[in-house]
Amino acid sequence: MASRMDPLSLEVVELIGTVVGRYYEEYERAAAEHSLTGAQARVLGLLSLEPMPMRRIAQKLKCEPSNVTGIVDRLEARGLVERRPDPADRRVKLAAPTPDGLTTATALRDSLNFAREPLAELSADERRVLRDLLRRMLGS
Amino acid sequence: MASRMDPLSLEVVELIGTVVGRYYEEYERAAAEHSLTGAQARVLGLLSLEPMPMRRIAQKLKCEPSNVTGIVDRLEARGLVERRPDPADRRVKLAAPTPDGLTTATALRDSLNFAREPLAELSADERRVLRDLLRRMLGS
DNA sequence: CGAGTTACTTGACAATCTCAAATATCTCGG
DNA sequence: CCGAGATATTTGAGATTGTCAAGTAACTCG
Numbered sequence: 526m527a528s529r530m531d532p533l534s535l536e537v538v539e540l541i542g543t544v545v546g547r548y549y550e551e552y553e554r555a556a557a558e559h560s561l562t563g564a565q566a567r568v569l570g571l572l573s574l575e576p577m578p579m580r581r582i583a584q585k586l587k588c589e590p591s592n593v594t595g596i597v598d599r600l601e602a603r604g605l606v607e608r609r610p611d612p613a614d615r616r617v618k619l620a621a622p623t624p625d626g627l628t629t630a631t632a633l634r635d636s637l638n639f640a641r642e643p644l645a646e647l648s649a650d651e652r653r654v655l656r657d658l659l660r661r662m663l664g665s
Numbered sequence: 666m667a668s669r670m671d672p673l674s675l676e677v678v679e680l681i682g683t684v685v686g687r688y689y690e691e692y693e694r695a696a697a698e699h700s701l702t703g704a705q706a707r708v709l710g711l712l713s714l715e716p717m718p719m720r721r722i723a724q725k726l727k728c729e730p731s732n733v734t735g736i737v738d739r740l741e742a743r744g745l746v747e748r749r750p751d752p753a754d755r756r757v758k759l760a761a762p763t764p765d766g767l768t769t770a771t772a773l774r775d776s777l778n779f780a781r782e783p784l785a786e787l788s789a790d791e792r793r794v795l796r797d798l799l800r801r802m803l804g805s
Numbered sequence: 806c807g808a809g810t811t812a813c814t815t816g817a818c819a820a821t822c823t824c825a826a827a828t829a830t831c832t833c834g835g
Numbered sequence: 836c837c838g839a840g841a842t843a844t845t846t847g848a849g850a851t852t853g854t855c856a857a858g859t860a861a862c863t864c865g
Contacts, residue, residue: 540799659680662783
């Protein structure tokens, strides 16, 4: 039972919850700055790393493929993304960022302030410790 | 520019992004287990700590009060929450969990496994260090 | 008392999400 | 090679979440 967790672990979970809240808030703010919704920003960010089929976007977002159709539709309508045929399989449509989309994706990454402000509180040594603890927590 | 951030900070941000993703996933899963949406689970969780006016729920969720109306409507329709008059101000409606709502909120907290699994990797000492780093990062 | 503010709801609309069904294409056994 | 079944995407219906503007009721204060 979570209610039997020790107070220390409970506090850590509480703190992580706060981090999650701030991160999301910051992400939505950065997306809105570019007139994008959070979902649109996430898809554009994904595609800026590597074009991919609609289905794979759905897997990354953990949602139904039919949902991705609408999100990519809106990004395409704004000229940030385009659908290309997959030469190897005519069923597949590869979503890829346009030059405009790439620019927006980069600007979006740069305006995601979350990192700077909170991490500035920590020294390099502390950041290393934090990195190692997070790595172990995530089992990487 | 975020792109000029040092590699260490970039990695920490990346790791935090992963934590955020897993936490959200886990939260939605736990909510769905009780046939609740994420938003409904968040409101029920809030109210289980302390009944509060609609307006304050909106402030906590950082959304418009009109949005809260619908979410509380659905929780009320399921008998998990009730609206009570505020004796001090007849404009205000206090949302409070029913006994059923409290039970569900507790079950929800207990089924939120996020904490256990990842934190189990860390010793008590390490958890203390993590707590202190997160506290400082969040400026509490 | 009355003007202005505050709390909540309602209605219209957009975006996100799910599910079921339709279409086009691929794959593989026979 | 052909046809059955699987796969990729889209479409359409419907629920939920979110915004904004307008409406109603109740409070506050000069």
